[in-house]
Amino acid sequence: MTESEFMERLRPLEAYLYRMALAIVGKDDAQDVLQEALLSAFVARKQLRDPQYFRPWIKKIVARQCGKQLRNRGTVFPMGRGEEYVFDSTDKGKRPEDHLIWQVVNQLPEIYSQVVILRYLGDMSQKEIAEALGIPEGTVKSRLHKGIGKLREMLEAEKGGLANEMSGR
Amino acid sequence: MKCQDVRIELLAYLNDELSSEDKVTIENHLSTCGFCAKEIVQLQKTERILKSGLESWAEVGEKVNLTEWLQEESRKLSNKEKKKEFTKGFAETKMLKHKWQKVIRFAAVALVLVMLMASYWPQLVKASTQMPWIGPLIKQLVLRDAGLSWAYEHGYMDGSLATVEQDGVKLTVLGVIADPTQTAVIYLVDGIEEDFSVYISKINGDGAASWTSPATKTSVGTIGIAQTYPLPEGEHTLTVILVEEDRDAGRRNERLSLELVTDRENISKLSISYDLDQEVTFDDISVKAKRVVYTPTQIMVEYTVIGGTGVGGAIPQEYASYLLTESGEKLYRVRSYGSHIADGVRELYEVFERPADVSNLKMVIPVQGKHQEINIEFSEPTTIGILDTDIRFAGWVHEGNMIEIEMHYEKYGRVKSITGWSVVDEGGNTEELTIWKGESFGAYENPGDFAWVTTKYELEETDRPVKLIATQVLTIVEGNWEIILPAIN
Structure with a gap:
């Protein structure tokens, strides 16, 4: 090319x-x-x-x-942050369901969200994720397993909520 | 093969990562085990949702300029052999650490002259007159924010230069934009190869929270924006620092620091501020609106929340606050700042883009509650009351390593459901139920009626008598609270 x-x-x-x-x-x-x-x-x-x-x-x-x-x-902490938080949005007008996925994934502990994103956005196999992160393949396997499990639970709960919203309750 | 061993391989199976032997083993199990067969269908569904959701989210990305940078880098790469201009043992890895590259070509002589003049300290010089080329660079930088952009276009950037230099590293402040919704310091840094960041470390001597956006590398240095909270009206002294990032050691070293004075008077004169006195209480959460500020481009609302959780910058977009216009359009926030000022008390500022029509605007704040720890053992069907809502425990079935629990809720989904379960056996060993929902289905009739939900959970250990214990309740306080924003004359 x-x-x-x-x-x-x-x-x-x-x-x-x-x-x-x-x-x-x-x-x-x-x-x-x-x-x-x-x-x-x-x-x-x-x-x-x-x-x-x-x-x-x-x-x-x-x-x-x-x-x-x-x-x-390594562990680098921003200075002067303490208990303060800032949200900076650059996206507007997206489909609510899509954003839901992102927010739900974001709520997972990092060790789970990392492998989930590497797999479903980065299209990496478990072996590739293990290599990239420098952890055993078994660990990747179980983190994905647990991460997906948690996500399903959260999505089920959200779905109930969304259903309520959409039916105007 | 046992179900739990199969389950953990299902993801790899679906992605075709297993050896043909393992594949056959799994398939044999699936053909005989109804539970796992159902499980794999659920998994596929979840994976589909995940993948398409993440993909669409990633598609709507912000505008970035990578191709041009890459073109420049590739040019440098091919010229590397010809030019031996890098001292200090220039290694491939160092080259890769450069920030955004944008090449600006100007006469070298003019540049040298201008830099000489700018390096006099503490002489203050207007940036726009001494560095005419800086304009387009700054314009590009501030484009990402409507408020900053407007301020810059309309001449509300305090363009006094301030600079400090030490050991060949130089930090220059090109301007400050202080409007009622944010404070931004535009800087130029030169003479440093390592990773660095520029922050506003202090306001009037007190520690400040600060953050930066990606900086742009130019031929005269790196230009970027350091931001902090909006300042109160009047004059303030900002301390701006340059910090070297030592990623290997996980440390930051402060290299340079300078002080400058900024004044929020000017844009304030074009902004209108109203005090608000609206308050509402949900359960144990109280929300009080304090003030709204209309700038030429943005609207900022200040409010305090006492009690509850999940209100403020940490909550998902769906539950985020928004402006509701008269035509029913929802404008989600652009920025929000929050801080815990006391235990359980949060002060929040939310900034929205200002719509064209500002009559009849409302700000809607969804309020969320919290998880509650409980420890209730369920044996017989029974009804428990939690926070004025009845949750009825209808029964449960335990077979092997699967437990099915049936609950009846008022308004299932958003209000008060049990989210944590565990079991304890005769030996006193407890096990948290793995939150796998092999199957969960529910139905609700008319509003106000009870909804019933049956959920399957999985245990690590099988076949032992256990007691079922509910350990946690998710209380979501329903409510979108509206703040009526006063119309501007």
């Missing part, structure tokens, strides 16, 4: 990939991780034989880089 072909295919995916990185590693690290991933993807672009698989290919590279970041992360 040529340089310009790469850029052309990347352009419509920019926002999506940024969101993915944001979801997995958080705001502070997202741009760093994304840039490293894109650069290495660009350098390795000839490895992609069939350009129609660009999207899954680059998704995987970004997801892998995110996993690496999580693994290398």
